[in-house]
Amino acid sequence: MTRKFNETFALIRTYFQETFTAMFGGGEADLLLEDPDDLLETGINIYARPPGKKRQSLSLLSGGEKSLTAIALLFAILHVRPVPFCVLDEVEASLDEANVDRFANYLRTFSSQTQFIVITHRKGTMIASDILYGVTMEESGVSRLVSVKLEDYAYDEAEGVLQTG
Amino acid sequence: MTRKFNETFALIRTYFQETFTAMFGGGEADLLLEDPDDLLETGINIYARPPGKKRQSLSLLSGGEKSLTAIALLFAILHVRPVPFCVLDEVEASLDEANVDRFANYLRTFSSQTQFIVITHRKGTMIASDILYGVTMEESGVSRLVSVKLEDYAYDEAEGVLQTG
Amino acid sequence: MHLKRLEVTGFKSFAAPLDIDFNEGITSIVGPNGSGKSNVADGIRWVLGEQSAKQLRGAKMEDVIFAGSDSRKRVNIAEVSLILDNEDEYMMSDFSEISLTRRLYRTGESEYFLNRKPCRRKDIVDLLVDSGLGKDAYSMIGQGEVDQILSSKPEDRRTIFEDAA
Amino acid sequence: MHLKRLEVTGFKSFAAPLDIDFNEGITSIVGPNGSGKSNVADGIRWVLGEQSAKQLRGAKMEDVIFAGSDSRKRVNIAEVSLILDNEDEYMMSDFSEISLTRRLYRTGESEYFLNRKPCRRKDIVDLLVDSGLGKDAYSMIGQGEVDQILSSKPEDRRTIFEDAA
Numbered sequence A, B: 001m002t003r004k005f006n007e008t009f010a011l012i013r014t015y016f017q018e019t020f021t022a023m024f025g026g027g028e029a030d031l032l033l034e035d036p037d038d039l040l041e042t043g044i045n046i047y048a049r050p051p052g053k054k055r056q057s058l059s060l061l062s063g064g065e066k067s068l069t070a071i072a073l074l075f076a077i078l079h080v081r082p083v084p085f086c087v088l089d090e091v092e093a094s095l096d097e098a099n100v101d102r103f104a105n106y107l108r109t110f111s112s113q114t115q116f117i118v119i120t121h122r123k124g125t126m127i128a129s130d131i132l133y134g135v136t137m138e139e140s141g142v143s144r145l146v147s148v149k150l151e152d153y154a155y156d157e158a159e160g161v162l163q164t165g
Numbered sequence C, D: 001m002h003l004k005r006l007e008v009t010g011f012k013s014f015a016a017p018l019d020i021d022f023n024e025g026i027t028s029i030v031g032p033n034g035s036g037k038s039n040v041a042d043g044i045r046w047v048l049g050e051q052s053a054k055q056l057r058g059a060k061m062e063d064v065i066f067a068g069s070d071s072r073k074r075v076n077i078a079e080v081s082l083i084l085d086n087e088d089e090y091m092m093s094d095f096s097e098i099s100l101t102r103r104l105y106r107t108g109e110s111e112y113f114l115n116r117k118p119c120r121r122k123d124i125v126d127l128l129v130d131s132g133l134g135k136d137a138y139s140m141i142g143q144g145e146v147d148q149i150l151s152s153k154p155e156d157r158r159t160i161f162e163d164a165a
């Protein structure tokens, strides 16, 4: 149990350092055991340092920086313990455009090993997708599916409703 | 105490019905006392019915519908207990474009009685503002202020960084 | 293994039958607030054996059955099928395509089907757990839940590593 | 009464002095993730007497003093001033313009100023409470906090109405 825990921890830690710099375009991150002598009970501390900033406690990160750090940790876990499919519901909602693009690029490369089903409002994520479906309620209260091509998708600019082809 | 509570409750309830239909462009909402005979202890139930849907419990609402209901309740409270200024930090983050526009319109009319300081990523809110400031970290780790004109603000479309005039 | 198709009828806002063919790479689902996007994720979670109504945002499991709308009466059966591609024999089964089906009647009765033949819930859950798709896999991140991956206390974080070990 | 201006220096990411002139209507603050937008809201909250470091996302109050960056050393004093327009005599004071200032030294010493004259924290808080701007007023909604207005349990909701009564 503890040997396995230690191995898994070490692997996730290595990948986390990699996924963090990929998500933030720099900076550094780390995972440290609070009490390495007690592998059965020890807690885990997360350190995250966005590029150009001093290392500070996780709580001082901004809303977007926190979500991006969480996404980086998720990808690190998926590297170590792959699953065949993954459903993400608006995980990138608090990211700015530059961070959405980095997230979408990473999703693209990751999708060769894991299938992703992504619920999103963000253009950067839509552009990275292989297929796009729209869910609407033309008849109020009843959901229907429409197939959408990105160029038809004038959702966020125009009247704010799904424009389908 | 209980008389005052009852009066305030009745006022907020009336305004909530009004702000909800303004935010959702229809539907209905209500506030009911769990136990009207015990004004000192009673809990309060919130009912929200988006347009075209059946009345259901609050937990079945979508992420965006929940935030919009919360915003409607906030505006109702501000009607009954006005404050001179109000700071809102990305309260409309989970709304789609149509709902952001309704929120921004309401903010516009409300701003004649209350001053708003709004932190946002959404275009609809920026368009409704009287003045726009950008906060950037051109020197990493150090925040600076830049004044921004909306037409210069290519933030979400282009490179994803604040384009200043 | 990957998800091929989801067939939903009578589940939450899907009064009319809805089928989604997933791409092996990235499938994006978009649409206005309250249109039914997260309900699609709930459908996947439910057919994979989710027992907690709260995790599906309801008070009781009956809340997943279409409750009616302005234009339609409520229905009495919710049914979701998930078709999996098992060409790579990832799942412990000889079938190259596996279909999982879950049905709930308003009477409270549940039915489960594995490749269209009646089975117990345990049969589906065992099949998933044997294939590494148990409840603790990081395969579904719900709306607003991404920051929970960082969880606030160091001692809570260790479950991530235990699950993955 | 409305907010005229915020002057920040040495507080959180504001190593260089930053002044914001607010509009009487709607002032929007925009910018990339981690650039310092929510830190502006924290600055307002802090100068109004906030005593909880946790509410300012820090572990201890010293966390609000600029901790350094790649290019700058840390500083030892955080200072925020808020200039209020009191032409309408909303605040119980004869001054038509009121300035509130709070300073914190790395030694742990705090200083407060009312119209540039030293005062106690209690003087500022009393002035605010007498004017209806106490902690329980709905004048600040932090990032990610909007849904909390609906709070999950009926008995928790009554505090909204008690505060507003």
Ligand SMILES: Nc1ncnc2c1ncn2[C@@H]1O[C@H](COP(=O)(O)OP(=O)(O)OP(=O)(O)O)[C@@H](O)[C@H]1O
Pocket (backbone or CB within 6 Å): A141, B050, B053, B056, B060, B061, B062, B063, B064, B065, B094, C011, C012, C013, C031, C032, C033, C034, C035, C036, C037, C038, C039, C040, C063, C064, C065, C066, C067, C068, C143
């Ligand atoms: N049993 C049910 N019968 C009918 N409608 C239901 C049922 N359960 C949930 N709904 C409806 O589904 C809607 C929520 O859908 P969902 O959460 O999928 O929206 P969404 O597309 O994810 O929106 P958002 O972008 O705001 O997150 C609610 O309006 C709710 O009334």
Ligand SMILES: Nc1ncnc2c1ncn2[C@@H]1O[C@H](COP(=O)(O)OP(=O)(O)OP(=O)(O)O)[C@@H](O)[C@H]1O
Pocket (backbone or CB within 6 Å): A050, A053, A056, A060, A061, A062, A063, A064, A065, A094, B141, D011, D012, D013, D031, D032, D033, D034, D035, D036, D037, D038, D039, D040, D063, D064, D065, D066, D067, D068, D143
């Ligand atoms: N005492 C301090 N010294 C230096 N930097 C600090 C200090 N406290 C916080 N910060 C920095 O401020 C940044 C967070 O800023 P803030 O939360 O205002 O971002 P934001 O603009 O609101 O971003 P988002 O759009 O993601 O919410 C963090 O990167 C953090 O490192």
Ligand SMILES: [Mg+2]
Pocket (backbone or CB within 6 Å): B062, B063, B064, C037, C038, C039, C143
């Ligand atoms: Mg949703």
Ligand SMILES: [Mg+2]
Pocket (backbone or CB within 6 Å): A062, A063, A064, D037, D038, D039, D143
């Ligand atoms: Mg912020």
